Amino acid sequence: MVYKENRSRDGLASGFSLPNFSRAVWEVVVIGGGPAGMMAAGRAGERGRAVLLLEKNETLGRKLLITGGGRCNLTNNKPAVRTMLAQYRQSGQFLFSAFAQFAVREVLDFFAQRGLVLKEENDGRMFPKSNRAQSVWDVLVQFLKAGGVTVKTKSEVSKIEKNVALGQFSLTLKGGEKIAARACVVATGGTSHPETGSTGEGFEWLKRLGHTVVENNFALVPLALADPWVKRLGGVTLSDIKLTVFADGQKQSTHLGKLLFTHFGVSGPTILNLSQAIGELLTHSQVTIHLDLFPKLDTVALRDKLQTLLTVESNKKIKNVLGKLIPSALVEPMLDLAGIDGATPNHSVRRADRLKLVALLKAIPLRVKGLLGANKAIISAGGVALEEVNFKTMESRIVPRLYLIGDILNIARPSGGYSLQLCWTTGFVAGSNV
Ligand SMILES: Cc1cc2nc3c(=O)[nH]c(=O)nc-3n(C[C@H](O)[C@H](O)[C@H](O)COP(=O)(O)OP(=O)(O)OC[C@H]3O[C@@H](n4cnc5c(N)ncnc54)[C@H](O)[C@@H]3O)c2cc1C
Structure with a gap:
């Protein structure tokens, strides 16, 4: 699946086609087309950035489609930021500046404005009224299209390197293709349900780039x-x-x-x-x-x-x-x-x-x-240490212009829509700042 980018933005992505696709220097490359990556890419596109979203599966958001038993519990109706943050226990202290920009209320508005009718179930769990995760997926894909994001599926990133002299990232796809990017958002998810594509390779790149990845103890x-x-x-x-x-x-x-x-x-x-x-x-x-x-x-x-x-x-x-x-x-x-x-x-x-x-x-x-x-x-999710991320922007404190979002972060959370809320919040904040 490739949604083509036809707009001219700084001449970077103008009228590219697949054969010379690898030669473009992208303003933003988002790796991983799960909920966090889709939100970040759509938001950056909405701001006029030239964005490439790379996903290794044939389709985006495979895990999103199985959430909530296929119904997608997309957030929890706790509009007060502090009440919401208390659910994330000790991680909550890191999340304030991200939630101050895009929390539950904003998520509800985001989906409502795009025509998704929601309903509340027990303990504040919010679901699409359609009872179909597909409806949430549809909104996000529409968001990507509206933002002019170029989506390239069946594109597995095997390496990320930082070229300090050029101030660019160099990404290598499985198969050898190289892609250059001025900023890179890593949204490759954690390790649960690997059949959906979340196989944890993002952790390996991040370790090589100098990040600490906390294991589940x-x-x-x-x-x-x-x-x-x-x-x-x-x-x-x-x-x-x-x-x-x-x-x-x-x-x-x-x-x-x-x-x-x-x-x-x-x-x-x-x-x-x-x-x-x-x-x-x-x-x-x-x-x-x-x-x-x-x-x-x-x-x-x-x-x-x-x-x-x-x-x-x-x-x-x-x-x-x-x-x-x-x-x-x-x-x-x-x-x-x-x-x-x-x-x-x-x-x-x-x-x-x-x-x-x-x-x-x-x-x-x-x-x-x-x-x-x-x-x-104690439930520990494992992932990148939170001290190493600036939650005002989701930018890495170790590698400038590298952004980390979604399940890749070490944030403990209970069930009830809190995981997807993290994807929307961290994705939106990264997309707003990248
Ligand atoms: C069975 C199940 C039910 C769930 N139900 C809920 C729920 O109802 N509510 C809730 O809040 N949360 C739920 N979750 C958790 C939620 O699905 C995750 O928190 C969320 O999907 C994380 O999103 P993400 O974008 O960070 O990562 P992911 O959804 O894991 O997406 C990462 C994407 O990156 C891609 N990728 C990985 N490596 C590469 C690579 N090298 N190159 C290119 N692409 C790559 C993957 O293919 C994948 O598409 C559920 C999870 C599971 C497993």
Whole structure:
């Protein structure tokens, strides 16, 4: 996909065509066509800059299209800047000057002025009324076209070098093509869902250019849960169970293994191995893990097993026999979750309650609150150290005329539209200053 630039701007990008495309010295090259890159490129184009946006995929914004389960939770309705910044915890102190220029109110206006109708859901989460991330994508692509941005997809940048003498960046594309730019915006994203194009190479270039990239220190850690009932289970181990991870209700992965309940949540090898992936999901989504205590039995077989147990001991109370099927520490919490009175005699347990119990034992929901690291429940996104970026402009403090935006920055944030808000804010500010 190439949107051609036909305007003359300082003679730099006038009437270029693909064969001599590499010889132009671009005023601005944005690397990475995700939400942050699209916002920055569109804004710089709107200001009359000659902008080239390079994206390695065939299309822009592949990750954007899967956000919010395909519905795109594009921000959170917290118009007061300080309230919004509090959500970013210790990173919030860095973000003030960027949010002072383009915060939630401006984002809502930006999309509304371009015809996107939004709606608010739980906890202030804002979605397009269409329930389609595609509608957000359409607005951004229109913004790029209106700004006269040249978009070149299937263009993977493999190297960025700074030519100090010429005051230019030299970019090398996979395949060898060279592109020169007076200013460069890096918007290559983080490392989650690499199939969308976010494979983290931006971090390698930035390290070579002298930046510090903070790693996620919480790679193998237990998880804190939001469900108070798990506290009663500290020390209980469940073996041979199936764990299924969901982000915003979308299934992510399943794993067979073992789980240990701790006082704060869950641990054990399977959880520890999943913790980094879950930490990344937590930066943008609500994460739930479903436990299947009987992965080898389907629902019908488990229903029969429960029915046999209740029939054989028909005069006993359900709370006194369920421990023959599941660990005894789980009996009370499971009956509570299923809404069944433990004193009910087995012969009187209603069919609907039996079905509810079976469904629960096949998918006990655990709501993940955070990673339990050295400082308890810290989520770290990893990325470029914030001290190295001037948030008034998003320009690097290490390399002049290099701008860093979006997921490439080390900003911890909860789920609820806060990640995309960061993309809009940092992208807009970079585009306004580059
Ligand atoms: C499943 C899922 C659901 C999410 N849901 C939400 C949500 O509802 N709300 C929310 O706020 N956030 C959500 N997020 C987070 C949000 O998607 C990210 O914060 C956001 O996409 C980051 O945008 P970005 O532009 O910084 O990077 P990305 O979206 O990762 O885009 C980076 C782009 O750079 C390109 N690129 C990378 N390297 C190169 C290269 N060498 N050359 C050229 N191009 C390159 C990539 O192909 C990619 O298109 C979700 C994330 C996931 C994975």
